[in-house]
Amino acid sequence: MTKLEDVLLPPHDIELEKLWIAMVYNFNYTIDKLDKNCFYVDSYRILFESIKKTKSQDVSVLALDSLLAADYIFEILWEFVSESSIEYICKELIKYKNARTIIRWIQRLEWETRWLDIDKAKTTLEKITDMIDEFDEEETLEKQTKDYFMDIDKEQKKLVCWFDSIDEYCKFAWWQLVVVAGRPWMWKTTVMLNKALRESTKYNVWFASMEMKVGDIIDRIVCILSWLTSYQLEKKSDHIAKIMEYLEKLLEKKLFLSDKIYTINKIEQFVVKNKLDVCYVDYLGLINHWSSNMRTIDKISEITRQLKLIALKYNVEIVLWSQLSREVEKRPDKRPILSDLRDSGSIEQDADMVLMLYREEYYDKETERKWILDILVRKNRNWMEADIPLWLKLSSFRMFDKAF
Numbered sequence: 001m002t003k004l005e006d007v008l009l010p011p012h013d014i015e016l017e018k019l020w021i022a023m024v025y026n027f028n029y030t031i032d033k034l035d036k037n038c039f040y041v042d043s044y045r046i047l048f049e050s051i052k053k054t055k056s057q058d059v060s061v062l063a064l065d066s067l068l069a070a071d072y073i074f075e076i077l078w079e080f081v082s083e084s085s086i087e088y089i090c091k092e093l094i095k096y097k098n099a100r101t102i103i104r105w106i107q108r109l110e111w112e113t114r115w116l117d118i119d120k121a122k123t124t125l126e127k128i129t130d131m132i133d134e135f136d137e138e139e140t141l142e143k144q145t146k147d148y149f150m151d152i153d154k155e156q157k158k159l160v161c162w163f164d165s166i167d168e169y170c171k172f173a174w175w176q177l178v179v180v181a182g183r184p185w186m187w188k189t190t191v192m193l194n195k196a197l198r199e200s201t202k203y204n205v206w207f208a209s210m211e212m213k214v215g216d217i218i219d220r221i222v223c224i225l226s227w228l229t230s231y232q233l234e235k236k237s238d239h240i241a242k243i244m245e246y247l248e249k250l251l252e253k254k255l256f257l258s259d260k261i262y263t264i265n266k267i268e269q270f271v272v273k274n275k276l277d278v279c280y281v282d283y284l285g286l287i288n289h290w291s292s293n294m295r296t297i298d299k300i301s302e303i304t305r306q307l308k309l310i311a312l313k314y315n316v317e318i319v320l321w322s323q324l325s326r327e328v329e330k331r332p333d334k335r336p337i338l339s340d341l342r343d344s345g346s347i348e349q350d351a352d353m354v355l356m357l358y359r360e361e362y363y364d365k366e367t368e369r370k371w372i373l374d375i376l377v378r379k380n381r382n383w384m385e386a387d388i389p390l391w392l393k394l395s396s397f398r399m400f401d402k403a404f
Contacts, residue, residue: 011100012096016092016093017041017093018044020044023085026077030086031052033086038093038094038096040096046067095135101131105128108124109124109125109128159317161199162199164401165389165402166375166390166401169377169383170353170355170383171380171382173352174315175316175317176311177320177353178353179320179351180319180356181322181336181341181355182324182357183329183336185359185362187357187359190392190394191399192282193224194224194398196255200255203277204276205253205254206256206270206280207258207282208262208267208281208282209259210282218257222250223396230395256274261288262287263289264303267287267310271310272314277317280319281320284300284304289303304320304347307320320351324336324342327340334363335374335376336356336378337378338354352381353377357373358374359372359374360374373389373390374387
C-alpha cells in the first residue's frame, strides 16, 4: 500500500520539512519564519507546534507534549542543518504551502463550476489570479534588464587583488567559491598570503590557517613587507626596529588571522560578525565536520556545498585550499588538471573558479624557468582559462607579476 509520504501531490518535500524541524530545534530564533501550514506531514506539523509552544530543548518534554515517540523525535532532531541553509529551506517550504493553497482553491472552483454557480466561480477565479500574482516572486526579464543598466557601481563591485596578471584573467567577485589546489612544495600558502595582503588594503580579509600557527604566518607577512629573508628573521633582535615598523603597517590592514580548527557554522559566524569581503581557509581537509560516520567524499561534498551557500548568502569570496591526488606524480607531464582534485568531484562542481599551482623547478632542477610559479586557471565561470606566470622570491616569501 502506498504511504501518504510517497504521494507527490499535493506538492511537498519530506526531507526539507524534516530539516526545518531540526533547524527550529537548533536555532530557536527561526521559529517565527513559518507556520504549521507549511508542513504537509502530520507528525512534522505536530512537532513544529510543540517546539513553538514549549520552547524546550528536551526530547522527553517534546514527546510528552506532542504525543510522539521520543526515539522518533530524536531521529528527526539529529539531522544536521547549517545556518546558511535557513533562507533557502524557508523559501522552498513557503512555495509548497502556496502551491497547496492554490490547488485547494482550484478544487473549489471546479466544485462551483460543476454546480453551475457561475458568480461564485468568477469570484474564486479572481481570487486564484490574485494569489498567483502575490506568490510569484520571480523577477520579470524587463525588471532584471532595468536593474542591470541602473547599477552604476557594477564595475566597482569586482574584487581585485592588484596583481595585474591575475586580475586580467580572473574576475573575482564577492559571491564566489575559489578553490586553490596544488601538490606539496607549490607554495600555496605563500601565494595566497601575498594576494590576501594586497586585498587587505581595501577589503576585510580573514586568513584562517589550520596548518600553521599565527606566529608563523606573521613571520611570513613581516618577510613579505620588509624584504627580510626567513634566515634574517630568525635573528629578530638584529632587526627589531625594522620588524616593529612593518608590524605597525600590518596593524593598519583590514586583516584577521587565526589558527583554530573550524566547523562550517563557526566559519559562517565569523563571516557575519566581522562583515568579511574575502575569507581564506587553509585547508578543505581540516574543516571539522559534524559526522564522523560519513564517507570522506560525502563530507567534502557537504562542506563545499555549504561554503558555496555562505558565499552566496553573505556576498563573501571564499578561497579554499584543496589537495591534489598523487596521480599527478605518475604522469610525464606534471601540470595538474581538474580530474586531479582529491576526494570529490563536488569540488569542481561547486567552485566558481579552480586555480592550480605548478612549479617546473620542483620537478626539473635544470630548467630555465627557475623561481617561476604558474597559476593554471582550470575553471573560470566568469572568464576564460589561462596559464599565469608569477615570479617567487622564496627566501622572503614574496610574489611578483609581469608589472613588477
